[in-house]
Amino acid sequence: MSANTSKPTAKHNESYKDAKAILVAVDNVIFGFDPQEEKLKVLLFKRQVDPEAGKWSLIGSFVQADESADIAAQRILTKFTGLDDVFLEHFQTYSEVDRDPGARVISLGYYSLIRLDEQKEELVESFHAHWFHIDEIPKLVIDHNQIIQDALRLLQEDSKRKPIGFNLLPEKFTIPKLLKLYQEIMQEQLDDRNFRKKILSVGYLDRLEEKDKSNSKKGAYYYQFNVEKYFELVKEGYTLQLP
Amino acid sequence: MSANTSKPTAKHNESYKDAKAILVAVDNVIFGFDPQEEKLKVLLFKRQVDPEAGKWSLIGSFVQADESADIAAQRILTKFTGLDDVFLEHFQTYSEVDRDPGARVISLGYYSLIRLDEQKEELVESFHAHWFHIDEIPKLVIDHNQIIQDALRLLQEDSKRKPIGFNLLPEKFTIPKLLKLYQEIMQEQLDDRNFRKKILSVGYLDRLEEKDKSNSKKGAYYYQFNVEKYFELVKEGYTLQLP
DNA sequence: TCAAAAGTGTTTTCGGTACACCCATGG
DNA sequence: CCATGGGTGTACCGAAAACACTTTTGA
Numbered sequence: 001m002s003a004n005t006s007k008p009t010a011k012h013n014e015s016y017k018d019a020k021a022i023l024v025a026v027d028n029v030i031f032g033f034d035p036q037e038e039k040l041k042v043l044l045f046k047r048q049v050d051p052e053a054g055k056w057s058l059i060g061s062f063v064q065a066d067e068s069a070d071i072a073a074q075r076i077l078t079k080f081t082g083l084d085d086v087f088l089e090h091f092q093t094y095s096e097v098d099r100d101p102g103a104r105v106i107s108l109g110y111y112s113l114i115r116l117d118e119q120k121e122e123l124v125e126s127f128h129a130h131w132f133h134i135d136e137i138p139k140l141v142i143d144h145n146q147i148i149q150d151a152l153r154l155l156q157e158d159s160k161r162k163p164i165g166f167n168l169l170p171e172k173f174t175i176p177k178l179l180k181l182y183q184e185i186m187q188e189q190l191d192d193r194n195f196r197k198k199i200l201s202v203g204y205l206d207r208l209e210e211k212d213k214s215n216s217k218k219g220a221y222y223y224q225f226n227v228e229k230y231f232e233l234v235k236e237g238y239t240l241q242l243p
Numbered sequence: 244m245s246a247n248t249s250k251p252t253a254k255h256n257e258s259y260k261d262a263k264a265i266l267v268a269v270d271n272v273i274f275g276f277d278p279q280e281e282k283l284k285v286l287l288f289k290r291q292v293d294p295e296a297g298k299w300s301l302i303g304s305f306v307q308a309d310e311s312a313d314i315a316a317q318r319i320l321t322k323f324t325g326l327d328d329v330f331l332e333h334f335q336t337y338s339e340v341d342r343d344p345g346a347r348v349i350s351l352g353y354y355s356l357i358r359l360d361e362q363k364e365e366l367v368e369s370f371h372a373h374w375f376h377i378d379e380i381p382k383l384v385i386d387h388n389q390i391i392q393d394a395l396r397l398l399q400e401d402s403k404r405k406p407i408g409f410n411l412l413p414e415k416f417t418i419p420k421l422l423k424l425y426q427e428i429m430q431e432q433l434d435d436r437n438f439r440k441k442i443l444s445v446g447y448l449d450r451l452e453e454k455d456k457s458n459s460k461k462g463a464y465y466y467q468f469n470v471e472k473y474f475e476l477v478k479e480g481y482t483l484q485l486p
Numbered sequence: 487t488c489a490a491a492a493g494t495g496t497t498t499t500c501g502g503t504a505c506a507c508c509c510a511t512g513g
Numbered sequence: 514c515c516a517t518g519g520g521t522g523t524a525c526c527g528a529a530a531a532c533a534c535t536t537t538t539g540a
Contacts, residue, residue, distance in 0.1 A: 015292050016346045019305035021264035024338075024349055049258050062262035065347060069338035093333055093351055095267075095312035103259045104308060106267055108336055176492075193494075194530065216491040217538040243529075419519075436521075437503065459518040460511035486502080 022106055026073040027060040027144065028088075029111040029151035030081070032119070032131060033168040033184065035177050040168075040184040041116075042148060043080065045129035047141050051101050057141040058148070059129070060107070073110040080127055082120030087113040087167040091154045092147070099143050111151040113167035134184070159185050160242045163204065166225040174212050174220035175199070182242075190243075202240065204230040265349055269316040270303040270387065271331075272354040272394035273324070275362070275374060276411040276427065278420050283411075283427040284359075285391060286323065288372035290384050294344050300384040301391070302372070303350070316353040323370055325363030330356040330410040334397045335390070342386050354394040356410035377427070402428050403485045406447065409468040417455050417463035418442070425485075433486075445483065447473040 030043040047057040059080050063072045069090065078084055092109040099105070116131075124131075132138070137148060158164055165181050166173075179195050199205065206226050211219035273286040290300040302323050306315045312333065321327055335352040342348070359374075367374075375381070380391060401407055408424050409416075422438050442448065449469050454462030 016266065016348075019266050019268075020308045022267045022306065022308070023259065023262050024265045024267060063265065063338065063349070065263045065265070066340060068340055069336060069349065090336055093312060093336055095306065095351070097309060097311055105259075106306070106312065108338070174492090191530075191532085192492095193532085196493080197495095198529085213539090217540080218490085218492050218536070219538085220492060417519090434503075434505090435519095436505085439520080440522095441502090456512090460513080461509070461517080461519050462511080463519060 023103055024063045024069070025060050025105050025107045026063060026069050026076070026110055027058040027094075027107050027147055028073050028077055029109065029148050030059055030077060031111060031113050031151075031155065031168065032116040033181050034116055034131075035169065035173070038177070038180040038184065040134045040181070041131040042134060042137060043124070043129055044132055044137070044140070045080070045127050049102075052141045055141045056132075056138050058144045062105075063108075069108045069110075073108075073112070077112055077114075080124060080129055081114060082123045083114050083118060086115075087164055089154075089158075092150050094143060094147065096143075101142075107147075109147050109150060111155060113155075113164060115168065115170055117170050156185055156187075161240055163202075163225065163230060163240055172208060172210070172212075172222040172224055174215075174222060176215070176220055178223075198242070202233070202238075204233065266346055267306045267312070268303050268348050268350045269306060269312050269319070269353055270301040270337075270350050270390055271316050271320055272352065272391050273302055273320060274354060274356050274394075274398065274411065275359040276424050277359055277374075278412065278416070281420070281423040281427065283377045283424070284374040285377060285380060286367070286372055287375055287380075287383070288323070288370050292345075295384045298384045299381050301387045305348075306351075312351045312353075316351075316355070320355055320357075323367060323372055324357060325366045326357050326361060329358075330407055332397075332401075335393050337386060337390065339386075344385075350390075352390050352393060354398060356398075356407060358411065358413055360413050399429055404483055406445075406468065406473060406483055415451060415453070415455075415465040415467055417458075417465060419458070419463055421466075441485065445476070445481075447476065 032041045032043065033039070034041060043059060044056045045059060047053055047055055059076050061072055061076045063069050067075070070088070073088055073090075074084070077086065077088065088110060089112075090108055090110050094107040094109060097104060099107070134152065137145065139145065140148070155164075159182065165178065165185065168181060169177065175196050176192075178199065179190060179192055182195070183190055204226050205223045208222040208224060210222045212222055213219040275284045275286065276282070277284060286302060287299045288302060290296055290298055302319050304315055304319045306312050310318070313331070316331055316333070317327070320329065320331065331353060332355070333351055333353050337350040337352060340347060342350070377395065380388065382388065383391075398407075402425065408421065408428065411424060412420065418439055419435075421442065422433060422435055425438070426433055447469050448466045451465040451467060453465045455465055456462040
């Protein structure tokens with residue numbers, strides 16, 4: 001008697017045959033942290049296909065018929081960096097009809113965290129890919145600047161609640177480096193005493209005997225992330241909560 | 244000289260022509276709260292197309308060539324409930340190759356929050372859709388049970404950080420009802436005194452003079468969510484944080 | 487011996503939690 | 514007048530925040 005938004009009697013699940021297929025891509029915001037420079041970076045490369053060939057772009061690919069989106073995101077990550085088994089997470093979908101001038105493409109935004117010291121540099125170079133500091137991202141193809149911004153915001157959220165920062169550091173790292181990493185991610189200064197207190201009080205960091213003397217005469221103790229202890233804590237219902 | 248994961252010289256952006264298009268659907272987990280029953284519910288309907296026609300399913304549709312996924316999710320929501328301009332959010336993507344036995348379909352999971360008192364009941368009924376209490380969801384088609392579970396988890400997370408609960412209540416509501424709603428969402432008991440203190444201290448609830456006497460002789464004051472005050476708070480950097 | 491980074495403690499403040507009693511009113 | 518749900522206040526505890534000094538050692 002009202003609400004004539006649609007005919008209730010019409011079939012309201014379109015059949016598979018009537019539906020129009022769409023190109024689906026993954027775009028992967030690959031983050032890395034350079035412990036020397038103490039900078040958070042994103043891997044970009046020059047797009048190879050028209051339109052907009054030659055412009056900087058995120059690492060992406062179409063999702064193939066025989067792979068899930070997760071696998072596709074993993075595939076291109078491995079292809080460009082040689083790395084496998086790293087932190088990789090879907091965070092947003094971009095489906096505006098006209099976002100890609102080449103065709104109607106729905107893009108699945110992923111972000112991954114890798115250890116710069118473990119990447120295969122020859123591979124990165126062979127694709128003419130380049131690491132850009134998060135503050136110096138050039139104008140990118142399509143909506144990729146937006147995608148990076150969204151990824152960074154999620155990285156910030158996630159960093160507060162999960163110990164994912166360790167995916168960006170070498171196996172062994174010092175507390176000062178960890179602090180610098182968090183400051184880069186959060187884009188704000190943190191009190192070093194309170195940070196140290198908080199992060200060590202959780203109990204998932206093991207101090208090694210070894211020290212890193214590359215930055216000071218005194219040297220800073222190396223620490224290692226203890227995954228087992230972290231899983232125990234999670235089982236007990238613990239959830240990290242940084243400011 | 245290592246990392247032979249792929250030929251660096253090969254084109255590493257597949258051209259648009261080589262890519263295979265994929266069916267893309269949205270599945271919308273529509274939440275409603277019945278203030279009388281004090282139950283959180285999800286809208287489901289009987290799937291019309293094979294395979295698995297006749298089984299209970301989320302409200303979904305394929306994404307059309309001329310619409311974004313957001314619009315598609317909005318479209319089916321309006322079609323089934325008559326409602327427009329409600330809380331609607333994408334939360335996850337389901338892209339396993341064999342998830343749908345009918346074809347390769349990538350599904351975008353959405354969840355929406357509606358006011359049960361505002362839905363067009365004739366419309367809901369005309370589609371033979373039905374509201375199921377969150378604890379009594381039947382076995383659904385494909386991976387839809389999983390999708391609901393994921394949606395509920397996100398609703399719980401979001402509820403702690405954003406004042407989205409108000410999207411499930413009538414314009415005017417009492418604190419006891421709001422408490423019951425939060426308890427339904429969180430699936431746990433909350434201390435009523437602390438809850439009241441916390442939620443009122445934020446300052447985005449306006450007390451009306453009117454009382455709801457349907458549940459007690461004394462009557463409970465009606466409150467209203469004040470969007471303007473909330474936006475002001477957000478601008479000042481405020482973020483809600485419930486236990 | 488001193489510059490430069492690493493490491494350590496204390497006090498204050500604020501929010502979270504636990505907890506028990508009075509209030510209003512229709513029947 | 515009393516049962517029922519609605520509403521209020523307080524004491525305690527622990528975590529977060531602010532804040533400054535000592536330690537180490539290579540150059």
